[in-house]
Amino acid sequence: MADPKGFLRHPRREWPRRPVGERVKDWDEAYVPGAPLPLIEEQADRCMDCGVPFCHQACPLGNLIPEWNDLVSRADWRAAAERLHATNNFPEFTGRLCPAPCEAGCVLAIDQPAVTIKNVEAAIADRVWADGLAPPVPPERLTGKSVGIVGSGPAGLAAAQQLTRAGHTVVVYERDDRAGGLLRYGIPAFKMAKHHLERRLAQLRAEGTRFRTSTEVGRDIGAAALRSRHDAVVLAVGATAWRELPVPGRELVGVTQAMEYLPQANRVCEGDLGVSPLSAAGRHVVIVGGGDTGADCLGTAVREGAASVTQVDIRALPPTERDETADPWPTYPTVHRVSPAHEEAEALGFGQNPDADARLFAASTLRFSGDAAGRVQAVHLGTVDTRRRPVPGAERVLRADLVLLALGFRGPQVTVGSAVSELGVTVAPDGTVARDGGYATNVPGVYVAGDAGRGQSLVVWAIAEGRAAAAAVDRHLMGSTSLPSPVTAYDGPLRP
Ligand SMILES: Cc1cc2nc3c(=O)[nH]c(=O)nc-3n(C[C@H](O)[C@H](O)[C@H](O)COP(=O)(O)OP(=O)(O)OC[C@H]3O[C@@H](n4cnc5c(N)ncnc54)[C@H](O)[C@@H]3O)c2cc1C
């Protein structure tokens, strides 16, 4: 800790965002490019090095936050980079995408604004690349063992990097034409530019990881062939089976799933398409679902030039401050969060005013209505109480010619022909792949990591699980392992 009174001298100041009017005209990241280094060093100096760092506990990766805050405050970026990579394969991903449960657990946050941990993490990660501190780390010798990884999202990539560096021959199978999972076709470029992903993929390839894209396990390669080619398999297929909304009018043209809509916008950014076939340009858009996927739809629709965008949330408007009874420190509290996409839609008046704000809370979708040609025209909403019970009152109607369903995901695809079904792994009642605490499925030598086993979660959990599953596989293949295992399959976020 360079300055024991840093938190008294400096107020919390976050990495600045570009002006709203500027950033909605492009797909670049919302934040001002380039780490504002004096600001980051000053903010790292706010860390109190508090003896028992709950930030470290709250981070699924067990990131050594006080250590790198200290190093950054003393401008020792090389050592900070080493400590950050000791626990996190892809800090530039989490530094941009993580909801930062560490900050909710920061001891300073008991009665003051938390340290800007996530900003410091992103700044170190970016500095690593700028200074060439992330060279490929190929193994010194090969073990002669081979591992097949199914899925190239953050869980699959973290497992692949750990196992390749441990000397195993690793092949990643990906059904999409490009690797990256939801980092590629899901999360919009304005949240994380794709060059961050490309740089890591190049690093993995240089270390020896092989990628087989446009290859779906279950269709292009059977389970038996996969198992005979490899000594172990890691299923990292994500949770791509989306939840439906079985209300009248669901079949109308223009009512579509968020994950049918977002990848098309990603493809425009990749240069594959000139215009998305589902573009929101000139359309009144209603997003059903108040979560992050819905917010990503919001930011995308605004950039595509929608006439209006309204996000409908069945949950009541959360409080702005932590409820100390329901969500005591250091847990991650339910509070009203305003993402950059929300900020844009509100500032630029994208809601259907005067009928609706850009965000509607405590609203349940009753039905969709359409025109004679079967195209959606309106969303009919009822009001619910905090326990989601209907409240008597007038039905609200929102104009809509594009409705995006962002209601979350049940688990991986388990239909006949899917990787899960072909491999014969047991599916738990909640729709995820069943596993023991050490990521092993019921099929010997087959492990599961990330959303496929945990259910819909976060990038930070996917990386942590990928690292831990790699340790389990290494132990299975070699009898022992020195790879780190930050979380068991049964661990979860800090709870009261
Ligand atoms: C729109 C959206 C936005 C999100 N935003 C955030 C965010 O800001 N921050 C955050 O922390 N989390 C976010 N998440 C959640 C986060 O993206 C996931 O938790 C994370 O990507 C899960 O990683 P994974 O590796 O388990 O699976 P995925 O990233 O889903 O990757 C699974 C991969 O497996 C491939 N695959 C599936 N079946 C097969 C098969 N049979 N053969 C070959 N390949 C196969 C898929 O094509 C996919 O590429 C978001 C999720 C969504 C949907």
Ligand code: SF4
């Ligand atoms: S990965 Fe997430 S929880 Fe961990 S230090 Fe980074 S922002 Fe915090």
